[in-house]
Amino acid sequence: MKIIKPTIYILDVLDQEKILKRLELVGRTCYKSEDKITDISCIEFVRKIIKSGHHAIIEHYDISVKVICDRGVTHEIVRHRIASYAQESTRYCNYASGKFGNEITVIEPCFWNWSFQTDDLEGILNSSIKDEKMHIWKTTMSYIEASYLKLIELGATPQEARNVLPNSLKTEIIVKFNLREWRHFLTLRTSKAAHPQMREIANMILVEFKSKLPVIFEDIINE
Numbered sequence: 001m002k003i004i005k006p007t008i009y010i011l012d013v014l015d016q017e018k019i020l021k022r023l024e025l026v027g028r029t030c031y032k033s034e035d036k037i038t039d040i041s042c043i044e045f046v047r048k049i050i051k052s053g054h055h056a057i058i059e060h061y062d063i064s065v066k067v068i069c070d071r072g073v074t075h076e077i078v079r080h081r082i083a084s085y086a087q088e089s090t091r092y093c094n095y096a097s098g099k100f101g102n103e104i105t106v107i108e109p110c111f112w113n114w115s116f117q118t119d120d121l122e123g124i125l126n127s128s129i130k131d132e133k134m135h136i137w138k139t140t141m142s143y144i145e146a147s148y149l150k151l152i153e154l155g156a157t158p159q160e161a162r163n164v165l166p167n168s169l170k171t172e173i174i175v176k177f178n179l180r181e182w183r184h185f186l187t188l189r190t191s192k193a194a195h196p197q198m199r200e201i202a203n204m205i206l207v208e209f210k211s212k213l214p215v216i217f218e219d220i221i222n223e
Contacts, residue, residue, distance in 0.1 A: 001145045002105040003138075004170060006073070006197070008204045009066040011174070014212035019061055020046050023179075027057040046215055050183075058179040058216065065175050065205060070107035072167035073197050077175060080185055084176040090162040090169070096152035104145045105170040109137060111196045141168060179216055182209065192223050199223075 020042035027049050028034045049057050064084075067077070071090075078085055095104045112134040144166055151161040177185060186209070188194065189202035209217040 001103050001142055002101065002170075003108050003141075004068075004105060005108055006067070006069040006110075006201055006204075008068070008201060008208070010205075010208055010212075011064040011066055012062075014063070014209075016213050016215065017042070019213065020215060022061060023049070023057055026060045027054070030057075043215055050216065050219070055180045055183070058183070059181075060178070062176050062178050063182060063209075067173050067175055067201055067205075068107075068170065069173075069201050070168045070197065071165075071171045073107075073195070073201060074171055074173050075167075076189075076195065076198050077173065080177065080181060082178065082181045085173060087173040088171045090165060090171075091159040094152065094158045096149050096161075102149070104141075104148060104165070106141050106166070106168040107170050107197070109134070109168070109197065110200045112137065137168070141166065183217065183220065186217070186220050190220070190223055 024037060024042035024045045025034070027045060028037065046058070049055075067074075074087060078087075093100065096102055113131060144164055147164045148161050151164065152158070182205075186202055186206045189198050190206055191199075194202065203222055206217065206220060206222055210220075
């Protein structure tokens with residue numbers, strides 16, 4: 001069994017100047033103010049569009065992101081409907097084959113610790129509880145892996161054997177949202193009310209977007 005951390009990959013080249021210029025051209029069509037376009041006018045134009053709530057304009061650019069996370073997180077991601085998805089299929093992927101190393105891969109929970117280093121008694125007690133939870137999780141994942149491999153050995157197909165696979169199973173999903181939906185997704189999924197593993201992924205994406213497209217995402221706060 002392999003245990004990994006989640007990660008994300010942006011599949012598009014995020015050229016902020018190019019994107020903003022396109023959005024400005026789209027937006028100025030509404031007002032027939034194309035004559036006001038300059039080399040730098042797109043920056044303030046898009047900022048004003050976002051601030052005013054005229055978000056239909058930023059629907060005119062899509063970004064695709066590859067997310068490697070557990071299946072429980074993808075169940076939440078695909079609830080966003082203005083999107084396109086392509087996800088690793090447990091019907092067709094046989095994790096008992098050499099292609100997958102004859103093992104399942106699971107995502108390490110971000111809310112439990114493997115070990116602790118502290119001199120504080122309360123901290124030690126709390127960390128010990130967390131360690132026990134992680135131990136239970138790892139033991140369960142190992143048992144599930146053994147059960148899955150045994151089912152395949154007994155002749156079960158991958159789509160039959162997948163019934164024992166956990167939410168923690170690693171999966172890969174390509175997510176394509178337009179900029180408006182990315183803003184909605186990141187505002188919702190980085191909030192403290194979001195599931196911790198969902199927030200973990202959303203914050204990774206937000207950090208990258210803020211770095212490469214600050215004009216569009218600078219007002220979204222990492223909580």
